[in-house]
Amino acid sequence: MSRAVRRVVLVDDHDLFRAGVRAGLEKTVEVVGEAGSVADAVPLIKDLDPDVVLLDVHLPDGGGHAVIMQVAQERPGVKFLALSVSDAAEDVIVVIRAGARGYVTKAISGQELTDAVHRVADGDAVFSPRLAGFVLDAFRGGETTADPELDQLTPREREVLQLIARGYRYKEIAARLHLSARTVESHVSAVLRKLQLSSRHELTRWAAERRLI
């Protein structure tokens, strides 16, 4: 399958890590710019207007969410994909809520990251197994309390998320559930939307219950 080359800006404060990502990405993704801080990243992204920004959750002068919030208004076409070593749910949820289209851990292979960039560029969501786990956790409480504030997951969405958490790829999930790959994509995008639209209060409560904040 031939794919259009996607232009990517890489935002991470570790030179070594940026070099590693650059080397690992395949030919269909071109790194057009790099930044190591929020202050450098914001004007750079506005200037280059890339397809996708690979964004570290932690930056020395603020979090990845700060970059999204300063850029998204002016450059609505730019998609963000969070990339982090952090294991902490609150770090991840914050960038997702700011508008990132997904979250992958830094242990991801170059090929998978390339795939993820294309998927995000096409407007889809990218869930790593860990993010799927966090999201299932976030919506779990709602099962019994049926809080109207938090849009519930449909059984199908839950099923898809569980398979992602188990380490299945989208294509494998589609085959397993007898769905088209597009349908799996749309389920995942719907979950992301619910996560981003759910009331702030609800997620705060969720985080507080897990002693995250």
Add this chain to the structure above:
Amino acid sequence: LSSFGKLRLPFVQRTAGDDRVVAGVCSGVARALDVDATFVRLTFAFLAFVSGAGIVAYLGAWALLPSPDEAQLGRRRHVSGLLLLVWAGILTLGGVGLANSLVWPLALVAAGVVLLSGRTFGLSEKRARLVAFVLIVVGIVIFAGNNTRGTASTLLAPGSVAVALLLVLAPWAWQLARERERADLAARVHDSVLQTLTLIQKDPADARRLARRQERELRSWLYPDRASAAEGTLADAVESAAAEIEELHGVRVDVVRTGNAPLDERTRALVLAAREAMANAARHSGSEEVSVFLDAGEEGISLYVRDRGAGFDLTAVAADRRGLAESIRGRMERVGGIARIESAPGAGTDVELGLRA
């Protein structure tokens, strides 16, 4: 012209997170001062023995410090907090041995000086000056009346020793706490990170396993109660089993989990069966990554072990492969659980273990 706003300590907040014990006062103060919370707690505890001053001071601070979700304190809380702190100060001075005849005049004069220095507590400037004047005069009169025949030694002897001791020891204890923290960090980096880097240079073949072990150790140290589950729980046991398999076989075992459960006979069997499934994946699949998903809810517990490796033909498994039959199926069945194994050559293996609640 109210000056109440000025008295707020904008940088000190009570904390609400896991490091709070009662109301988050000590950890809040510790955070603002950038010292160990234990040090602040010990200080409050020590003051508590000084005629209860620590307790009163704590209550005062509780009232006076906003919690993270409070924007503005009420006037009543502000005043009561201040009064409690003043009371605590008086108790402390009395407690370390200063005679009452000195403490009360001191408090009155101090209040007068504060009023004169511009904090008018809502009074008009003229009236504030008048009140200050009265306070100072009354303070001096009481002092003079009580102590015309007293000598300096009877007033100060026991107290001054205690105060001097505090002044000398406090910065030292502070310094000690900070240095211990730094030494701890240096030791940690030396013992683990530097050692690992040295080992990797000697034997690059082992780099992956060493790096992964290092990553795990650093994570559990950096995020003690975020990244790893509470000790003695199911999730904790699953994570330890995954770590052991990584260590033994040099593959990456990623654990994702939602929910948790206590360890009992049944969940222990589940962990052992899961460990066996992980070991099989690591040994036979040839895949460098094994995914584990633990889903512990009210309806029951499911645990999945998935690899994307060689897979195998289930019907062709020799009867003597005890791993699958005994260690996984038998173990689950004995505790009333189920084990489902899906595999096909080239398609990887998926093991599902289930326990009903």
